[in-house]
Amino acid sequence: MKGFCVGFLCCGVALLGLFVSGCATSGAAGDGIVMIGEAGDNKMVTPAEIDAISGLDRPYYLQVGDVIDVDFKLRTARSGDIPWDYKIEIGDSMEARLLPGNTEPGTYKLEVGDVIGISFLDNWQLNVTRTVRTDGVITAPEIGDVNARGLTALELRETLGRRYEESGILGGEPRVTVNVDFVNLDRYEEMSRDIVVRPDGGIRLPGIDEDLNIAGKTIAEATALVSVAANKVLMNPPKVSLIIFPAVDTSILSDMSGAIQVRPDGRISIARIGEFQAAGYSIDELQYTLELGCQGVIHNPVEPALDVLKATGGRIYVGGEVKTPGVYPLEGSPSALQATIIANGFNDNSRLNNVIVVRRNPLGKPYVFKTNLRVALTKGHTDNDIALRPFDIVYVPKKTISKLDLFVEQYIDRLVPFDNTLGVNMQYYLNEQEVSSKNRSFNFNTGLTGVSDILAP
Numbered sequence: 001m002k003g004f005c006v007g008f009l010c011c012g013v014a015l016l017g018l019f020v021s022g023c024a025t026s027g028a029a030g031d032g033i034v035m036i037g038e039a040g041d042n043k044m045v046t047p048a049e050i051d052a053i054s055g056l057d058r059p060y061y062l063q064v065g066d067v068i069d070v071d072f073k074l075r076t077a078r079s080g081d082i083p084w085d086y087k088i089e090i091g092d093s094m095e096a097r098l099l100p101g102n103t104e105p106g107t108y109k110l111e112v113g114d115v116i117g118i119s120f121l122d123n124w125q126l127n128v129t130r131t132v133r134t135d136g137v138i139t140a141p142e143i144g145d146v147n148a149r150g151l152t153a154l155e156l157r158e159t160l161g162r163r164y165e166e167s168g169i170l171g172g173e174p175r176v177t178v179n180v181d182f183v184n185l186d187r188y189e190e191m192s193r194d195i196v197v198r199p200d201g202g203i204r205l206p207g208i209d210e211d212l213n214i215a216g217k218t219i220a221e222a223t224a225l226v227s228v229a230a231n232k233v234l235m236n237p238p239k240v241s242l243i244i245f246p247a248v249d250t251s252i253l254s255d256m257s258g259a260i261q262v263r264p265d266g267r268i269s270i271a272r273i274g275e276f277q278a279a280g281y282s283i284d285e286l287q288y289t290l291e292l293g294c295q296g297v298i299h300n301p302v303e304p305a306l307d308v309l310k311a312t313g314g315r316i317y318v319g320g321e322v323k324t325p326g327v328y329p330l331e332g333s334p335s336a337l338q339a340t341i342i343a344n345g346f347n348d349n350s351r352l353n354n355v356i357v358v359r360r361n362p363l364g365k366p367y368v369f370k371t372n373l374r375v376a377l378t379k380g381h382t383d384n385d386i387a388l389r390p391f392d393i394v395y396v397p398k399k400t401i402s403k404l405d406l407f408v409e410q411y412i413d414r415l416v417p418f419d420n421t422l423g424v425n426m427q428y429y430l431n432e433q434e435v436s437s438k439n440r441s442f443n444f445n446t447g448l449t450g451v452s453d454i455l456a457p
Contacts, residue, residue: 031372031375031379031381031384032044032045032046032371032372032383032384033045033046033047033050033369033370033371033383033384033386034369034370034371035050035053035367035368035369035370036368036369036370042370045369046383047383047386047387050369050386053361053367054359054361054367054389055361055362055363056362057362057389057390058362059282059283059284060282060283060308060311060313060314060390061279061280061281061282061313062262062278062279062280062281062282062283062286062308062313063262063279063311063312063313064262064263064264064266064279064312065261065262065310065312066261066262066278066279066308066310066311066312066313067259067260067261067262067308067309067310068259068260068262068268068278068283068286068306068307068308068309069258069259069260069306069307069308069309070256070257070258070259070260070270070290070304070305070306071257071304071305071306071307072253072256072257072294072302072303072304072305073253073302073303073305074089074246074253074298074300074301074302074303075300075301075302075303082219082244082246084218084219084220085218086218086219086244086246086300087216087217087218087299087300088197088214088215088216088217088218088219088222088244088299089197089215089246089247089298089299089300090197090198090199090201090215090247090252090298091196091197091199091247091251092196092197092244092245092246092247093194093195093196093197093244093245093247094194094195094196094197094242094243094244094245095192095194095241095242095243096191096192096193096194096195096203096205096226096240096241096242097192097240097241097242097243098188098189098191098192098226098230098238098239098240098241099185099188099238099239099241100183100185100188100236100238100239101236101237101238101239102236102237103180103183105152105153105154105178105179105180106152106153106154107152107236108152108153108180108183108236109149109150109151109152109235109236110132110148110149110150110151110152110153110156110180110235111132111149111183111184111187111234111235111236112132112133112134112136112149112184112187113131113132113184113186113187114131114132114180114182114183114184115129115130115131115132115180115181115182115184116129116130116131116132116138116148116153116156116178116179116180116181117129117178117179117181118130118140118141118160118176118177118178119176119177119178119179120170120174120175120176121175121176121177122170122172122175123170126141126142128140128141129181130148132148132149136148136149136150137149140160140163142164142167142169143160143163143164143167143169146159146160146163147159149235150235153178153179153180154178156178157176157177157178160174160176160178161174161176164176187207187234188238190206190207191205191206191207191208191230191238193205193206197214197215200213201213201214201215201216202214202215205226205229205230207230207233208229208230208232208233210229212225212226212229214226215299216299219242219244222242223240223241223242226240226242227240252272252297252298253298253302255271255272256270256271256272256273256297259309262278262279266278266279266280267279270290270293272297273290273293273294273297274293276289276290276293277289283306283308286306287304287305287306290304290306291303291304309331310329310331311329311330311331311390312329313390314329314330314390314391315327315328315329315330315390315391316328316330316334316339316388316390316391316392316393316394317391317392317393317394318339318340318342318343318393318394318395318396319393319394319395319396320350320356320394320395320396320397320398321346321347321349321350321351321396321397321398321399322340322343322344322345322346322347322350322396323343323344323345323346323347324343324344325343326343328342328343330388330390333387333388334387334388335385335386335387335388336355336357336371336373336385336386336388336394337373337376337377337385338385339388339394340355340373340394340396346396349398349399350396350398350399351396351397351398351399352372352373352374352377352396352399353372353373353374353375354370354372354397355370355371355372355373355394355395355396355397356368356369356370356393356394356395356396356397357369357370357371357386357388357392357393357394357395358392358393358395359389359391359392359393360391369386371384371385371386372384373385
């Protein structure tokens with residue numbers, strides 16, 4: 001029994017030394033990621049190099065049970081600047097501003113409230129300033145009331161010239177000038193409004209006794225429509241300015257957006273546009289199909305944005321020293337560290353500094369990467385945390401046995417067929433030489449104690 005025990009202990013010492021040296025030689029991945037070569041030509045790689053080595057993923061084809069997030073937006077209003085071909089939508093708000101289009105003396109027609117100046121070249125003492133009254137009339141010096149509303153300044157000068165010539169008050173050819181000193185803007189301001197396009201697509205401006213249906217029209221078309229309607233009640237064609245604030249998050253698009261699950265029949269249902277086949281389609285293909293389906297829902301093109309929230313067709317494999325090894329669906333874009341958490345985390349035997357990730361590129365070529373997740377956890381080195389792709393394998397190896405009590409439990413208690421009630425006291429020899437020890441007593445009462453004294457350096 002003594003020889004057996006001594007021989008076993010010698011093997012145990014050698015085995016422990018092998019573990020310690022193996023830990024030193026194999027090493028951890030340090031603060032980076034190592035790609036293990038076929039001929040042992042390991043090299044450090046960056047996440048960008050891993051992506052280049054792995055190649056582009058094949059398109060993922062949706063499966064029954066997948067969950068996708070669909071977000072519908074107006075394609076033409078994403079940048080904030082309204083493009084020239086933007087069509088006004090129901091719910092859009094706008095600033096409608098009207099101003100006089102032209103105040104030139106030969107074209108502008110006088111309106112109520114306008115202020116004009118009448119000057120006499122030879123009779124300057126008759127110079128006056130007059131305001132067009134509500135009845136459209138002004139009072140001219142010496143000759144009384146003269147209608148002014150609807151006349152241009154040049155037409156009013158000719159009218160005054162005839163009246164003064166007929167009266168003979170000025171004693172000769174009257175030389176009169178008329179200038180527009182002030183244009184009354186009240187009527188334009190009263191018609192200007194901040195408005196919202198109603199559900200029926202129309203707007204109503206004060207002073208215009210008709211609804212203007214502008215939904216679906218470009219800004220230029222809507223501006224022309226307002227100008228024509230305003231010109232019916234104004235003497236002068238107005239200058240119309242429409243400043244549009246698109247309602248990008250309209251209730252229509254909000255009702256259509258959200259998380260949708262692919263039904264057992266492979267289809268999805270979206271409010272307002274109906275049902276569409278999704279299973280077997282890639283994200284790009286389904287996005288194009290939904291874009292076509294949105295035609296006619298609103299006046300501007302709709303751009304669907306799709307994101308896979310749960311991919312039942314893509315899986316990752318997590319094994320080794322994790323609490324729940326197994327196959328897990330690829331939901332979102334997990335990393336190697338997140339995959340271990342999905343598998344309920346590490347256990348006491350996990351060797352975090354040498355986690356293995358096995359991947360095949362789209363051509364089927366396998367690659368093996370070794371990374372140190374310990375520094376990702378303790379030091380926040382996120383570059384060590386490899387982003388996973390469908391069908392990647394994450395393997396967490398068992399750590400080197402460095403604790404002597406764990407060594408004893410695994411390699412002595414379970415192997416040496418001693419009776420736990422047997423107590424033996426003896427001296428022992430290694431290499432036929434007596435070894436001094438602090439305690440040379442073996443007590444197999446609860447296993448083998450005293451081994452730590454023997455193995456201690």
